[in-house]
Structure formats: structure tokens, C-alpha cells
Amino acid sequence: MRILGHDLSRAVLFKVAIPFVGVLLLAVALPALTSTPTREVTLVARGMAFYIEGDAGTPNPTIEVKAGERVRIVLRNDDRGMRHDFAVPALAAAMDALRWNESADVIFDAPETPGTYQYECRPHRIMMRGVLRVY
Numbered sequence: 117m118r119i120l121g122h123d124l125s126r127a128v129l130f131k132v133a134i135p136f137v138g139v140l141l142l143a144v145a146l147p148a149l150t151s152t153p154t155r156e157v158t159l160v161a162r163g164m165a166f167y168i169e170g171d172a173g174t175p176n177p178t179i180e181v182k183a184g185e186r187v188r189i190v191l192r193n194d195d196r197g198m199r200h201d202f203a204v205p206a207l208a209a210a211m212d213a214l215r216w217n218e219s220a221d222v223i224f225d226a227p228e229t230p231g232t233y234q235y236e237c238r239p240h241r242i243m244m245r246g247v248l249r250v251y
């Protein structure tokens with residue numbers, strides 16, 4: 117095989133070129149792997165309120181996250197006939213509105229400074245809102 121005027125044997129190709137491509141792929145994949153969300157919260161929108169999945173007793177619960185961590189919020193809309201979304205306006209985090217039985221996620225980085233931020237369903241923020249607490 118000739119590449120750029122050099123003869124490359126099959127042996128050179130397998131010993132040099134293929135490992136090189138492997139290292140390149142790893143370099144590309146590594147940032148994506150390290151930015152995996154460290155905090156995942158699954159919410160359900162039901163009866164005009166948010167609930168943590170599996171905890172039907174606490175409407176619009178406080179969501180606690182660590183400063184600087186990557187957060188993934190998954191929302192499932194269990195309200196037939198209603199459209200809901202999830203947003204943290206102060207952090208410019210939002211998803212498109214979901215129809216009944218749809219799910220979506222939004223990924224954002226918690227601020228580096230502890231504090232509290234409002235999360236909400238933008239179409240129903242009077243009823244559907246809670247506190248995102250960054251500690």
C-alpha cells in the first residue's frame with residue numbers, strides 16, 4: 117500500500133495506524149464521557165403538580181443538587197389533555213412542552229454558587245413551581 121509516496125506494509129498499518137485511530141477516538145469520546153450528568157431526577161407531571169417518580173405524596177418537591185454538578189431532569193407527563201414542561205428560567209434551562217404520556221429531559225450545570233432557584237412548568241407556573249436548591 118502507498119500513502120503519500122511511502123510504501124506501507126500491512127504490518128505497519130496494523131501496528132501504527134490502527135492504534136493511532138483508536139487513541140484519536142478515545143480523545144474524542146472522553147470529554148463526552150466525563151460530562152455525563154452526575155445528578156439525575158425523574159419527575160412526573162400529574163394533577164397540575166410535579167412529583168418525584170415514586171413519591172406521589174410530595175407535590176412540587178424541593179430538588180437538591182450540588183454546586184457545579186451536571187443535572188439531568190427527566191419529565192414524564194401523566195396529565196391527559198394537558199401540556200407540561202420543565203424549566204429553570206434563571207439558568208436558561210428548559211424543555212419543549214410535552215403532551216400526555218410523553219417524556220423528555222433537560223440537562224444543565226448547577227451554578228457554582230449555592231442558592232435557590234425556581235423551577236416551573238411555564239404554561240402553569242402559578243400552580244406548578246418549586247425550588248431547585250443548590251448546596
Ligand SMILES: [Cu+2]
Nearest residue numbers: 199200237240
Ligand atoms: Cu404544566
